[in-house]
Amino acid sequence: MKAPSPNPYGYYYPNSDNSRTYKTGDATPFQQPGDYNCFGWALGLNRWFFPYEFGGSGTVADVEYYMADHGYAEVGSDEDWDIVFWARPGGNPGIQDDEVTHAATRSSHQPDSYIWVESKMGAQERIVTRMTDLDNSCHSYGAVLNGNRVLYFRLGD
Numbered sequence: 001m002k003a004p005s006p007n008p009y010g011y012y013y014p015n016s017d018n019s020r021t022y023k024t025g026d027a028t029p030f031q032q033p034g035d036y037n038c039f040g041w042a043l044g045l046n047r048w049f050f051p052y053e054f055g056g057s058g059t060v061a062d063v064e065y066y067m068a069d070h071g072y073a074e075v076g077s078d079e080d081w082d083i084v085f086w087a088r089p090g091g092n093p094g095i096q097d098d099e100v101t102h103a104a105t106r107s108s109h110q111p112d113s114y115i116w117v118e119s120k121m122g123a124q125e126r127i128v129t130r131m132t133d134l135d136n137s138c139h140s141y142g143a144v145l146n147g148n149r150v151l152y153f154r155l156g157d
Contacts, residue, residue, distance in 0.1 A: 016133045022109070024118055024125030041120045042083045042103035043070075051100055060087045060098040060149060072153040081152035083108060084117065084131070088148055098149060104134070 028035035030048065039049035051058025055067040062072060063085055075081050086102045104119035107128045119134065120126040 002011075003109045018131055021127050021129040021133065023125050024128050025120070027125050028123055029078065030123045035123065036120065038103045038120045041118070041126060042085075042105050054100070058100050060100065060151065063087075063100050063151060067153045071156045073156050074129075075152050077152055078152065079152070081154045083153045085151040086117050086134075086148045087151065102134070102146075104131070 035048055036046055037048050037051075039051070040047050051062075054062040056062040067074065067083075068084075072083070082105060084104050084106070085100050087098045087100045089098070099135060102119070102121075104117035107116040107118045109118075109128050110116050114130040114132060116128055117131045118126065118128045118136070121156060
């Protein structure tokens with residue numbers, strides 16, 4: 001099913017394209033039973049997951065430790081991975097250096113040579129889209145910006 005609008009207010013994912021973005025889950029109002037965000041989705045949890053729950057304040061180091069502790073290995077972008085995280089580089093106002101801002105899973109839907117991910121922006125609908133369509137989101141929550149640090153993890157064997 002095509003998403004009605006992966007870009008509801010013109011700022012979540014400005015590169016998204018309705019012709020190749022598919023809705024895979026309904027919006028989930030914040031703090032209601034069964035709600036979840038991008039981190040909850042990527043980690044396989046049916047709940048809202050806050051960055052501080054990685055330990056510390058949700059930095060790259062916190063995520064790396066959390067993921068290793070839960071059986072995931074950090075891998076390169078050219079390897080087989082299950083979960084991807086984006087973290088803002090240092091120097092962004094109001095954001096701690098290397099704070100993780102968004103997560104997605106690798107989608108089983110891979111119709112072309114691009115990498116497709118399944119993702120959720122806060123309480124918005126869950127979508128499948130090209131990973132490149134997430135570039136340069138400019139909303140502070142869930143930002144995926146060129147120059148961000150990107151972390152890839154695969155569940156251990």
